[in-house]
Each structure stands twice: as C-alpha cells, then as structure tokens.
Amino acid sequence: MGANGDGDPVDTQEAIMHATYRALCTHGYANLTMQSIADEFDKTKGVIHYHYDTKQDLLVAFLEYLLDAFERNIAVDESDDPVTRLEALVETLLFGPPERGEFDHWELTTAMLEIRSEAPHNAEFRRQLSHNYETVEAMVIAIVEEGSEQGVFRDVDPEAVATLLLTAINGARIYQVTLGRDDVAELTNESLEAIVRDWLCHPDANGE
Amino acid sequence: MGANGDGDPVDTQEAIMHATYRALCTHGYANLTMQSIADEFDKTKGVIHYHYDTKQDLLVAFLEYLLDAFERNIAVDESDDPVTRLEALVETLLFGPPERGEFDHWELTTAMLEIRSEAPHNAEFRRQLSHNYETVEAMVIAIVEEGSEQGVFRDVDPEAVATLLLTAINGARIYQVTLGRDDVAELTNESLEAIVRDWLCHPDANGE
Incomplete structure (x- = not known):
C-alpha cells in the first residue's frame, strides 16, 4: 500500500x-x-x-492521521497484570511509546495542543477528539474492571478513575510544552503511580 | 482608579x-x-x-490582565481546615469562583487555551504562565504542608500532590471546552475529592 x-x-x-x-x-x-x-x-x-479542497478539509484529515498513529502507538500487552498494564499505559500516554514512534513526542504534543485550541470553534475537531478520548477511556476502564474482578483493585467507579488519569495526563503534557517543564510530566507519573498502588489497589492486595 | x-x-x-x-x-x-x-x-x-505598539505587546498585557483576575478570584478562606480549603480551591479552579467572577468560566477557559497553544512559540507567554502555575502550586503546597503538620494528611511529597491536582484540573478544563463535556470536570472533581479523603488524609484522621 x-x-x-x-x-x-x-x-x-x-x-x-x-x-x-x-x-x-x-x-x-x-x-x-x-x-x-x-x-x-x-x-x-x-x-x-x-x-x-480547503485548508479545513486538510486539517480534518490531518487530525485523523495523528489520532490513528496515536491509537496504534498505545497498544498494551494484554498478558500483563492490571497494575503493570495501567502503569505502562500511563507512561506511554505521558512520554510516548517505548520504541520511538513516528513523531517526536514534544512536537506532537505541541501540534495536538494547537488543534485542540481550535476545537471550541470546530465541531469536526470536537467529534474526532471525543472519539479519541472515548477510545483511551475505554482502555483504562477495561483494565480497571479487570483489576476489580481479580480483587487487585478496590471497588471504584472505573469511569472516575479513567477521568482522573486522562485529565492529569492531558494537563501534564500541556504544561510540559507550555511551561517548558519536563519535570511536571515526571512528577505526574510518580503521583499517578502512587495513586494506583496506594489508593486504587485493594489494601489486602498490597505487599503480596 | x-x-x-x-x-x-x-x-x-x-x-x-x-x-x-x-x-x-x-x-x-x-x-x-x-x-x-x-x-x-x-x-x-x-x-x-x-x-x-504591536499585537504581541497587547497580548502580553492581556494575558497579564487575565492572570491577575484569576489570582484575585482564587483566594481561599484561611480560617478553614486544610481539607475544606483544598476542596474549595479545587472547585474554584475547576468551575470558577463561587460568586460569579468577571468572566464567563467557559469563555475564559477557551481564551486561556488559545493563549496556551501559542506559549510553545512565545517565551513571554511561557514566563507569565509559569509564574501563574507557581503561584497556584505554592497555594496547594502550603495547604498540604499545614495538613501534614496537623496530622490530618499523611506524609506525602507536597509538590507531587500539587502537580497531580493542577494537571488534572488543567486537563479537565481543556477537555471541557474541546470535547464539549461538562461531565469531565464534574467527574474530575469527584475523583479529586476521593483522592483527598481516601488517600491524602491520614487513615487515623478518617471518620473523626
């Protein structure tokens, strides 16, 4: 092809x-x-x-192209346990795929931010970004549900956990490029790891 | 004046x-x-x-004007206990000040997103946004430190807690206007409240 x-x-x-x-x-x-x-x-x-035909048509195709590449890059190893999978997904979303992807992570975050800032004025961008959000949200929810079924995670609202992770990751990436601070992404990763291990994990599952 | x-x-x-x-x-x-x-x-x-002189000069003054208004609007009641203060600050950052501020919260979030998206290309915007980030971060850190001293909060890295709250709030507001979803901000508020009460609060301080 x-x-x-x-x-x-x-x-x-x-x-x-x-x-x-x-x-x-x-x-x-x-x-x-x-x-x-x-x-x-x-x-x-x-x-x-x-x-x-128009710059608008081109940009809609471009956003689809970016989001397709993004979704290919965030696949996680289904055979891992829920904690490992969740932490791997958080790291990939924060720092890019483990094997260097098609795009420089910083540039991609900047480009996505530019398009996001147009989304309030552009229904097609909102539709595509919403589809992308729901895809990643569904991945997190599936991992949290599996962890709860296995008794590894406590009984939580999976959607609330997904929202917390996705908002923190999105905010961290935007601070990273708008404040020029990589340490915000590093600290967010540490905080989310602590949240997963000390809050999301069932107390009985700790120290096993 | x-x-x-x-x-x-x-x-x-x-x-x-x-x-x-x-x-x-x-x-x-x-x-x-x-x-x-x-x-x-x-x-x-x-x-x-x-x-x-230039549009750039005007926009630098405009960002300063927005951030000054923002900082005036997020003052919290120093006499409240740390949990109440932290939750009030999170709510104000997510939804705007309790008394309607000078700006519509949705419009302000959209306007700030537009300026943020220029920050990777504009050192003066980055400087102003960094100053604003550090101001809010210092507010959160002060509350967390006070809570730890009082034995209400567990022994945590206050900077890591501040980073988690600020990234989640920033991400939620951006999703709110770019996906058109108010429920993301609502869910983020619920998640952060759960994190404060069930994770940040010292287990001994629960149920008092």
Missing part, C-alpha cells in the same frame, strides 16, 4: 500529512497556510488542493 | 482588555487582528496602537 512512488495518491497524501505536521511545528496554527505546507513538500500548492 | 471617563488611560486600557477578550472569544486566536479588537470597542484602531 502506497509504495509505488511519485504518482501514488496514498504516498502523496502521506507526504502532505508529513508536510502539514512539519509546517504546524514550525509556524504554529495561527500562521499555517496552504503555502507554508507546500513549502515543506517537494510539490506545488496545486497538488495539495487536488487532494483537499 | 480609572473612573474619570473617556480620557482616562486606565479606563481606556481596561476597555481595550475587554475588547480583546470579546474578540478572542468570537474569532479565536488564529483570526485575532487589531481590527477585530477595534470592532469590539467604541474607539479606533489608532487608539489601540497608541497604547500598544
């Missing part, structure tokens, strides 16, 4: 997505134009317009 | 700040221009330029 060189529309679309990513990282959302995307790309603005 | 009508520069600057806020809420950061600010304002673009 998409390995036939220049003329292949899949290759071209992939190249446009990469160019959009680079243009967004370089110029920021406020200064992102079709021209600035074409400048990151060995083809003309006309080629971009052939595939995407 | 600033009650002398039209010619008073303090009044004019205050009016420019309000116009900037309205223009930002209406058009978003990407479409914010000096003209769109002037349109929200009963004076000309020239008046804005008289006070602020």
Whole structure:
C-alpha cells in the first residue's frame, strides 16, 4: 500500500500529512497556510488542493492521521497484570511509546495542543477528539474492571478513575510544552503511580 | 482608579482588555487582528496602537490582565481546615469562583487555551504562565504542608500532590471546552475529592 512512488495518491497524501505536521511545528496554527505546507513538500500548492479542497478539509484529515498513529502507538500487552498494564499505559500516554514512534513526542504534543485550541470553534475537531478520548477511556476502564474482578483493585467507579488519569495526563503534557517543564510530566507519573498502588489497589492486595 | 471617563488611560486600557477578550472569544486566536479588537470597542484602531505598539505587546498585557483576575478570584478562606480549603480551591479552579467572577468560566477557559497553544512559540507567554502555575502550586503546597503538620494528611511529597491536582484540573478544563463535556470536570472533581479523603488524609484522621 502506497509504495509505488511519485504518482501514488496514498504516498502523496502521506507526504502532505508529513508536510502539514512539519509546517504546524514550525509556524504554529495561527500562521499555517496552504503555502507554508507546500513549502515543506517537494510539490506545488496545486497538488495539495487536488487532494483537499480547503485548508479545513486538510486539517480534518490531518487530525485523523495523528489520532490513528496515536491509537496504534498505545497498544498494551494484554498478558500483563492490571497494575503493570495501567502503569505502562500511563507512561506511554505521558512520554510516548517505548520504541520511538513516528513523531517526536514534544512536537506532537505541541501540534495536538494547537488543534485542540481550535476545537471550541470546530465541531469536526470536537467529534474526532471525543472519539479519541472515548477510545483511551475505554482502555483504562477495561483494565480497571479487570483489576476489580481479580480483587487487585478496590471497588471504584472505573469511569472516575479513567477521568482522573486522562485529565492529569492531558494537563501534564500541556504544561510540559507550555511551561517548558519536563519535570511536571515526571512528577505526574510518580503521583499517578502512587495513586494506583496506594489508593486504587485493594489494601489486602498490597505487599503480596 | 480609572473612573474619570473617556480620557482616562486606565479606563481606556481596561476597555481595550475587554475588547480583546470579546474578540478572542468570537474569532479565536488564529483570526485575532487589531481590527477585530477595534470592532469590539467604541474607539479606533489608532487608539489601540497608541497604547500598544504591536499585537504581541497587547497580548502580553492581556494575558497579564487575565492572570491577575484569576489570582484575585482564587483566594481561599484561611480560617478553614486544610481539607475544606483544598476542596474549595479545587472547585474554584475547576468551575470558577463561587460568586460569579468577571468572566464567563467557559469563555475564559477557551481564551486561556488559545493563549496556551501559542506559549510553545512565545517565551513571554511561557514566563507569565509559569509564574501563574507557581503561584497556584505554592497555594496547594502550603495547604498540604499545614495538613501534614496537623496530622490530618499523611506524609506525602507536597509538590507531587500539587502537580497531580493542577494537571488534572488543567486537563479537565481543556477537555471541557474541546470535547464539549461538562461531565469531565464534574467527574474530575469527584475523583479529586476521593483522592483527598481516601488517600491524602491520614487513615487515623478518617471518620473523626
């Protein structure tokens, strides 16, 4: 798929997505134009317009592309126990996948923040971001439910636990790039680990 | 201060700040221009330029104005016990001040998100946002330390607790406006309350 060189529309679309990513990282959302995307790309603005009628269409496709890559990167090893899986998921969400992914984690967080800031004005962005949120939320809920069934976790509302983890991770990543502080992500990881081990885990399951 | 009508520069600057806020809420950061600010304002673009050389200067002043208002609004009653103070602070940060503040909470969160998304590209925004983060962090740390001294809270790293609360609150507010989900903020408040009561509070202090 998409390995036939220049003329292949899949290759071209992939190249446009990469160019959009680079243009967004370089110029920021406020200064992102079709021209600035074409400048990151060995083809003309006309080629971009052939595939995407408007900048809006292009950005909707771009967000889908980012979120697909994100969902591929957060798969966890189903054979691990719930505590290990939950902690691995938190670490991957906070710091990126263990094997270096397709994107630099800092740049990706910055690019996602730019798109998020448009979401209050853009129903299609909200729809895509909501779908992504619900996918990750469902992963956390499944792990918490399994841990509760096994008696490892105490009897909690899985959705409340998922909300706490996802909001803390989202907030930490945004502070990381907006304050320039990697230590906020490190401290969040430590705090969430403490919450999982000292609060979420059933007291009887401690020290086993 | 600033009650002398039209010619008073303090009044004019205050009016420019309000116009900037309205223009930002209406058009978003990407479409914010000096003209769109002037349109929200009963004076000309020239008046804005008289006070602020560039849009960048204006936005730096605007962020300072927002953060000053924010810091005035989050004062907590020092006479309350640490648990009550911590929960009141979390609620104010999540939902806005108990008495309706100068700004609509949803609009303010959206406006702040737009400015945050520029911070990776803007050192002055990062400096101001960092100062604001440290102010709120210091408030949480002071409450946690007092609670630990009183034996109400267990022996924890106050900075780690502050990081967890601030990241979860920031993430929740951003999800609130980018996914259009108020329930995320409600659930975050419930989760943080559970964390404070069931994890942060010393087990011996429970049920007293």
